[in-house]
Amino acid sequence: MRNKLLITGGLGYIGSFTAKNIFTKSKKKVYVIDNLSRGNTFAKKYSNSKILNISQKKAQEFIINKKINTILHLAALTCVRESIYNKDMYYKDFKSQIKFIKFLKKTDVKYFIFSSSLSVFEGSKIKKNLSPYSDYKLKLENYLKKLSSRNFKVIVLRYPNIIGSDPSGELGEKNNFISRIVPFFYKNILAKKKNLLYFDFKRKKFPQRSYVHVNDISNINIKVINNFKKFNKNFYIFNISNRKQYSNFQVLEELSKLMNINPKYEVKQISKKESITQVYKLGDDISKYINYKFKYLNLQKILKTNLKWFKKIY
Numbered sequence: 257m258r259n260k261l262l263i264t265g266g267l268g269y270i271g272s273f274t275a276k277n278i279f280t281k282s283k284k285k286v287y288v289i290d291n292l293s294r295g296n297t298f299a300k301k302y303s304n305s306k307i308l309n310i311s312q313k314k315a316q317e318f319i320i321n322k323k324i325n326t327i328l329h330l331a332a333l334t335c336v337r338e339s340i341y342n343k344d345m346y347y348k349d350f351k352s353q354i355k356f357i358k359f360l361k362k363t364d365v366k367y368f369i370f371s372s373s374l375s376v377f378e379g380s381k382i383k384k385n386l387s388p389y390s391d392y393k394l395k396l397e398n399y400l401k402k403l404s405s406r407n408f409k410v411i412v413l414r415y416p417n418i419i420g421s422d423p424s425g426e427l428g429e430k431n432n433f434i435s436r437i438v439p440f441f442y443k444n445i446l447a448k449k450k451n452l453l454y455f456d457f458k459r460k461k462f463p464q465r466s467y468v469h470v471n472d473i474s475n476i477n478i479k480v481i482n483n484f485k486k487f488n489k490n491f492y493i494f495n496i497s498n499r500k501q502y503s504n505f506q507v508l509e510e511l512s513k514l515m516n517i518n519p520k521y522e523v524k525q526i527s528k529k530e531s532i533t534q535v536y537k538l539g540d541d542i543s544k545y546i547n548y549k550f551k552y553l554n555l556q557k558i559l560k561t562n563l564k565w566f567k568k569i570y
């Protein structure tokens with residue numbers, strides 16, 4: 257059976273790179289639905305996109321009419337900190353995710369890739385006091401596990417923090433509602449403002465995160481899509497990591513070096529709902545199924561890919 261692929265949230269950060277990389281490799285434009293609540297139109301030329309919310313009837317009709325059988329599901333609200341301050345909005349998103357998944361069970365969709373997050377971890381264990389964002393990701397994972405079957409195979413990819421841009425400056429992250437760590441630092445450094453670094457005063461530690469370049473994650477998505485048949489079970493969860501961790505302080509330091517400016521910062525206590533460390537132990541090893549070598553392993557190299565993109569948009 258040929259893949260009839262749809263990327264939900266395909267005009268967002270990870271989705272736009274995935275659509276572009278599919279186009280570059282195959283010259284085919286993938287189907288995308290995105291409500292543009294957080295995305296942008298920079299990568300529109302790489303996909304056949306429709307501006308639709310996953311909860312709309314029209315999105316359902318689109319999936320049926322196009323006989324979609326494979327979905328890379330990226331559409332969601334995506335920020336741990338925002339979910340702590342805006343619980344209702346994240347609850348509403350969670351409800352529409354459930355409704356969307358329930359609907360898919362009644363369609364031709366046979367392969368479903370769900371983007372979850374390593375933010376569910378504290379060290380090697382699932383964090384107890386989770387943010388609404390991470391809590392809903394876990395609940396959706398469990399729901400998918402329950403619904404998965406021979407005719408609805410599910411692969412959950414728990415992504416680490418995704419960073420970086422297209423080195424050519426063509427694509428990158430642009431979000432007017434939340435500011436992830438690197439764009440946030442970049443804008444403050446440019447404006448000669450102090451950067452806010454979260455810190456755990458009790459453990460005397462800056463949070464450590466696993467960072468993966470957006471091109472690496474989009475190529476992993478593509479490998480999983482292209483190799484679905486190698487996954488025999490109905491349900492899998494993979495923790496994606498390049499086995500490197502950096503603190504927010506290191507990210508600020510390296511970015512400031514690239515920009516030739518001494519970093520200024522102040523520290524604030526991190527919320528208990530945010531993890532101090534992400535995953536150490538990797539679960540099921542995805543390298544048993546797909547052969548992928550990370551191309552971006554050095555933090556400087558990753559951060560350097562941002563410079564042209566940031567100059568273009570800020």
Ligand SMILES: NC(=O)c1ccc[n+]([C@@H]2O[C@H](COP(=O)([O-])OP(=O)(O)OC[C@H]3O[C@@H](n4cnc5c(N)ncnc54)[C@H](O)[C@@H]3O)[C@@H](O)[C@H]2O)c1
Nearest residue numbers: 265268269270291292293294295309310331332371415418
């Ligand atoms: N970026 C990261 O560091 C990271 C880390 C872990 C997991 N993830 C997960 O990966 C996925 C993609 O993240 P991203 O960084 O590309 O985020 P993003 O916000 O850039 O992209 C999400 C896209 O989905 C769209 N969208 C949101 N809600 C929608 C809805 N109801 N209907 C249709 N479209 C909708 C937005 O407009 C946006 O274009 C998310 O599920 C996120 O939780 C991201």
